[in-house]
Amino acid sequence: MTDDIFRCRKVSSYFGDKKIIKEVDLSISDRRVTAFMGPSGCGKSTILRTLNRMHETTPGAHVTGEVFFASENIYGDGVDPVDVRAQIGMVFQKPNPFPKSIFNNIAFGPRVLGLAASRSDLEARVEGALKRVGLWDDVADRLEESALGLSGGQQQRLVIARAIAAEPRAILLDEPCSALDPNATARVEALIRELREQYCVVIVTHSLAQAGRVADDIAFFHYGEMIEFGPPKKILSDPDDQRVKDYLAGRTG
């Protein structure tokens, strides 16, 4: 059995008056990788950003409906969006390390959230997060150097390590491999498979092959509606919805 950690009920997301996400009902399991797919502009990034209250940081943007995360409605009265974002980490298409040292990138979350009990605890957290993403051996002797000196693939793993160090419960990734070469992509995909042992992982991807490799479930969107949900075997080879069939055949998106 799987545990649902996110439950969306009639979620709609707007930019001004424009309703981009339309009454989506969706459940996402803990400790699985859920992929959001669909044609360009269908709202994948918007629904992803709705899951951790990032959407509303765009001026004029708002959300209606309910998003339960671990049984709490994150859009409920009195919920602090900053706490929500601390629990639900996010990684973007283009790696975005802070213009700080490698160490200070990873230490950022633990410091802001007051997670580390001492300097040595902080150092252990930084080391642990970098090991987790397979970067430790590459950077152990240059922790004080700028993170901007890393390669794109290393930067993306650094950013994932930064998210992990903040001890989130879920990690949202928006096309995390689109700026990476095939080798770096393979490393990030392997990492995603590992992360799901401990976290809820949601990934937006355009790549059918990538969805086939990493996803346990796929949610397929079309003009802001979720039109089909299921395992990759079903969605990628024998979907029920004609619009998904058309997408797979390359006729849309």
Ligand SMILES: Nc1ncnc2c1ncn2[C@@H]1O[C@H](COP(=O)(O)OP(=O)(O)OP(=O)(O)O)[C@@H](O)[C@H]1O
């Ligand atoms: N800041 C914004 N203001 C107004 N409309 C926006 C804004 N950002 C996105 N949109 C609109 O919302 C819709 C969904 O965009 P979104 O970025 O979520 O799509 P997507 O599925 O992630 O697309 P892609 O695959 O190209 O990344 C699009 O019609 C887009 O034009």
Ligand SMILES: [Mg+2]
């Ligand atoms: Mg997008």
